[in-house]
Amino acid sequence: MLTFIGLGLFDESDVSVRGMDAIRYADTVFLEVYTSVLTGASIERLEACYGKKITPLYREDVEIHADKILDAAEFGNAVFLTAGDSMIATTHSDLRIRAADRNIQTKIIHGASITTAVCGLSGLQNYRFGKSVSVPFPYGKWFPMTPIEVISANQKENLHTLVFLDIQKDKERYMKISEAVDLLEEQARRVDAKIPLYVGIARAGSPEPAVHAGSAEEMRSFDFGSPLHILIVPAKLHDIEREYLERFAGLC
């Protein structure tokens, strides 16, 4: 059996009771550490809390060398932990299909996801979000323009855009809101587009999340603090959305 378990957003206490029971009952516990992370808990702390040895998994362990996971699931109870919800903004649906190819039973135990937490923190309505996009760290001459293309397409339809920020786990590098805004502003400049308003959110799910709405300049000067960070580029605001951002995100 392979059980996908979403751990929620911040630390070891965010997992559901059902998820915790499945971890305690597991023979093997894997933790995927490259699509998102629990910034409030180290692996050691998770191990102490869940009472299990945890094997961290990097991208190649899941996307190329998944046999270790699938073997453990074929011959025992394996759990595959992910920060947030397991199948949101990740590649894990492929792993579930490969498990099914080997007649391994699978199930999902859901966790809170950043994709829904942003609605509560920003007041932006879930049904008004269009396609989401990721901003990767530029590499050499590689400077992808996909983020501004997706944002522009959503803006044409009057839809909000959720913008995930890159994680380079091997370097413990997490993109900050100010870095992402610099990249998005450069992309906008190249295609003669304008992003009039951003909403930045840091550490959703923690006791002290930061939420701030404003122009590119305000995003650069506001101190969002430690990771993880995420951005929203809002469409035209409804009255209630505007009022919520004024009350809870410092929108002027």
Ligand SMILES: C[S@@+](CC[C@H](N)C(=O)[O-])C[C@H]1O[C@@H](n2cnc3c(N)ncnc32)[C@H](O)[C@@H]1O
């Ligand atoms: C690719 S998504 C994975 C989403 C995850 N599976 C989920 O359901 O929450 C990871 C990105 O979402 C954002 N993110 C995830 N958790 C966050 C949090 N607690 N606070 C702020 N941003 C977060 C960051 O930009 C991070 O790089």
